[in-house]
Amino acid sequence: MRKNLYLIIISFSLVSCYTYQVKKQVDPAIDNKPESKKTAATQSKKITDESQSLNSQQTSVPINIQEKLAPNKNVKIDVEGKTYKIIVDRWESDSLVAHPVHKPEKILKFHKNQINVEKIAEKRFSQPIADIITVVAYTGIGVAIWTLLN
Numbered sequence: 510m511r512k513n514l515y516l517i518i519i520s521f522s523l524v525s526c527y528t529y530q531v532k533k534q535v536d537p538a539i540d541n542k543p544e545s546k547k548t549a550a551t552q553s554k555k556i557t558d559e560s561q562s563l564n565s566q567q568t569s570v571p572i573n574i575q576e577k578l579a580p581n582k583n584v585k586i587d588v589e590g591k592t593y594k595i596i597v598d599r600w601e602s603d604s605l606v607a608h609p610v611h612k613p614e615k616i617l618k619f620h621k622n623q624i625n626v627e628k629i630a631e632k633r634f635s636q637p638i639a640d641i642i643t644v645v646a647y648t649g650i651g652v653a654i655w656t657l658l659n
Contacts, residue, residue, distance in 0.1 A: 517649060526639040529585040529594070529630035532577075574621050575600055577629055583610065587628035588619050 578584060582597045595607040595617060605619045 524638070524642055526635055526642065527632050528635045528638065530633050530635075531628065531630045574624060574626055574629075577626070578605060578624075583632040585630040585632070586619075587625040588623050593617065 578586075578597050578600075580597050580599055583594075584597065585592060585594045587593075593607075594610045596610060596613075598606045598608060598616075600606070601618075603621050605621065605624065607617050607619070609615055609617065
């Protein structure tokens with residue numbers, strides 16, 4: 510029983526509510542207006558609009574990497590196939606100067622063309638993971654109280 514308790518305590522100490530998530534792009538071509546009665550003419554127009562929307566998604570506006578990687582942001586980037594968890598320090602011309610998350614003394618430099626813009630993931634709070642941890646903790650406390658009373 511004690512080994513299981515220690516295992517549970519260790520596993521809780523290793524779990525984090527923060528995850529790295531890729532920020533989704535907002536598509537300006539999609540309208541969020543409520544639709545009225547649909548007719549055959551509007552449906553055919555909608556189909557052509559959707560095909561044009563798909564074409565505009567494929568030729569999307571290039572993302573400004575310097576705005577996405579602002580100073581003091583905690584991000585996970587992909588550079589030439591290798592993944593780095595970094596904190597952005599500054600931009601020097603076209604080069605990103607950063608340091609690894611737990612090693613502030615180590616300096617990393619990347620050219621903006623080396624960084625895969627589509628795989629930049631920001632560190633964010635994950636509510637579902639926090640909820641799961643809370644439920645498991647309350648369940649564990651309940652089981653501990655139940656075993657003490659029996």
